[in-house]
Amino acid sequence: MxxxxxxxxxxxxxxxxxxxxxxxxxxxxxxxxxxxxxxxxxxxxxxxxxxxxxxxxxxxxxxxxxxxxxxxxxxxxxxxxxxxxxxxxxSNPPTFRRALPFPHMPAAGPVYFVEDEEIDFDRVLREEKIALPKGVNWTAHWLAVEGVQPLIPENPPAIPRDIELEAAKAEPQVNGGPLALQGSAAKRQQQQQQQQQQLVKQVLSRELQLYYTRLTSSLLPPSNDFAKRTAALASLRNDAGLQALLPYLIRWVGEGVVGSLKEGVQSESDGRILEVLLDVVSALLENNTLFVEPYLHQILPPILSTLLHSSLPPTHATHLRTTASQTLSRVLTQHSTTYPSLSPRIMKTLLLALISPGKSRGTREGAIRGLVGVGKEAVRKGLVEGGGAKVVESECREAGDGGALVNSVMDALRVLRPAADMVYPLDMANEADAAVAERLREVLGDSFARAIAADAAWAREILGMTSESS
Missing domain, CATH: 1.10.20.10 (Histone, subunit A)
Incomplete structure (x- = not known):
């Protein structure tokens, strides 16, 4: 082995x-x-x-x-x-010190260590306490809104321009006073006009000025060239880069509406002008590249003026008020979330135009169509709870003629419940249906109550009741 x-x-x-x-x-x-x-x-x-x-x-x-x-x-x-x-x-290297040799361990070899700093607690307690800084956070603020810098602490202060003081220094003095007050006023007015002209030149480029001129000439006065007008509205509806031109277009629309409504009786040409101007406002609202919120206070007056005017051209009245109502509905749909008080303020204006005594039929019809544009609850509060339908019914009964005003009320009440295929009238032999009919007469008046009694579900929906099965 x-x-x-x-x-x-x-x-x-x-x-x-x-x-x-x-x-x-x-x-x-x-x-x-x-x-x-x-x-x-x-x-x-x-x-x-x-x-x-x-x-x-x-x-x-x-x-x-x-x-x-x-x-x-x-x-x-x-x-x-x-x-x-x-x-x-x-930059701060540690300092090593060599320890003394150990007598009982001669083979241990040299030992190095980092000497700790001695801290004097009395000195630390006497020193001033340093407050910790706040943590880093992010806040948002507007640098500029439509080219105007808001006066907030985050932005630098605006530089004041004392133009009047410089103009006063430049005027010749006689016995410690100005030479001619009228001359200084004229000079100051001329300087303001020059500043406005310079501002327009700075804001609008030559291309935008040419675009503005051709656009307004294509839209007004209304011509028979339908293709050119359609192209102009399509440009407003889809083109980007019109933000600098937006305040001028809104001002042009406002001046056009005022010019068409300032006279007592409107002609057919005024009606066509108002239709074009409402189409312009609708096109601007449909353009997603435009920031319209700062100009809502300038957009709403032309819309409400057209909607509530007493004497629109007869052939254009219904179409104008319907278009204005649809435009108002678009404004509220897009911006009521940002401005929660916008819808209540519009509804208050429409209610006053509807139920106030002495208002014309055209104003009441426009108020009713405006309530339809605001929404279903506005129709309920205005015509049912506010008594607007009863006011219209009594006024039409005294005049003996309803016409477009009665039709507008029925259209507005139809918003509360669309027409159904199967319609059942109120049964007057039934105690519950009789109570519903009596309530309708109290709220809407006799004529509207008779028309609505033909649809029991519609009547209960108007009064806010749940529909009962027949």
Whole structure:
């Protein structure tokens, strides 16, 4: 039999990183390791240290330096995909001190340590406390709205322009006073006109001025060239880049409506002009690239004036009031969320025009169509709860003629419940239906109650009752 080969005796580790350091680190973590394991770990640690130092030396040589810094070590850690050591910087390197030798352990070798700074608590308590700054946060504010810088603390203050003082200094003085008051007033007015002209030149480019001229000439006065007018409205409805022209177009619409309604009796040409102007407002509202909110206070007066005017041209009256109602509905749909008080204010204006005594039929008809544009609840509050239908019924009964006013009331009440295929009238023999009919006469008047009694579900919906099965 062959004798077993003797095992090689394991040599003692004689590297730079001692086995005792590995054992001390393991004991601090409550781990007991043997000498062979500690020797293997010490070899691996020494290899890793050599690897880090070699990489750091490359950064040192690339930096053309002869002294290795902590930044070189951090860069080496990043190259080797090792988390860097925090708390060490090249600008404030730590100072190592050598400890005194241990008499009872002569083989321990030199020991170096970082001396901790001694903190005097009395000095710390006497020092002034430094308040922590507020955390970083984000806030939004308007730099400019339509080219005008708002006066808020975040924006720089506006530079005052004392033009009148400069003009007074430039005037010739006689005995401590101005030479001619009338001459200074005329000069000041001329300067204001020049400033306005310069402002227009700065805001509108030559292309926009030419576009404005051709657009207005294509729309007014209404011509037989339907294709040109349609193209102009399509341009307003779809083109981008008209924001600078928006205030001028709105002002042009307002002046056109005032010019058409200022006379007592409107002609057919005035009716066509008003139709075109309402189409212009509707086209501007349909353009998604325009910011219309700052000009709502200028858009609403032309719409309401057309809607509530007493004497529109007979052939255009119904169409004008219907178009104005639809335009008003679009304004409220787009902007009532941003301005919650807009719908109540419009509805209050329409209610006053509907139920106030002395109003003309045209004004009441426009108010009813405007309530339809505001919404279903506005119709209920205006005609049913506010007594608008009863006011119209009594006025038409005295005049002996209903016409368009009665039709507008019926159309508005039809908004509360659209027409159904199967209609059942109120049964006067039934006590509940008789009570509904009596309530209708109290709220709407006799003529409207008789017309609505033919549809029991419609009558109950107007009064806010739940529909009962017949």
């Amino acid at each position: 062959s004798k077993p080969k003797p095992r090689a005796v394991q040599t003692q580790h004689t590297g730079i990183y001692k086995i005792d350091a590995v054992k001390d680190a393991a004991e601090s973590l409550s781990i007991n390791i043997s000498d062979p394991v500690a020797s293997a770990l010490a070899c691996d640690v020494e290899y890793r240290i050599h690897q880090v130092i070699e990489e750091a030396a490359r950064f040192m040589r690339h930096g053309r330096r002869t002294t290795m810094t902590t930044s070189d070590i951090d860069q080496a850690f990043r190259v080797l995909n090792i988390e860097p050591l925090y708390g060490h910087s090249a």
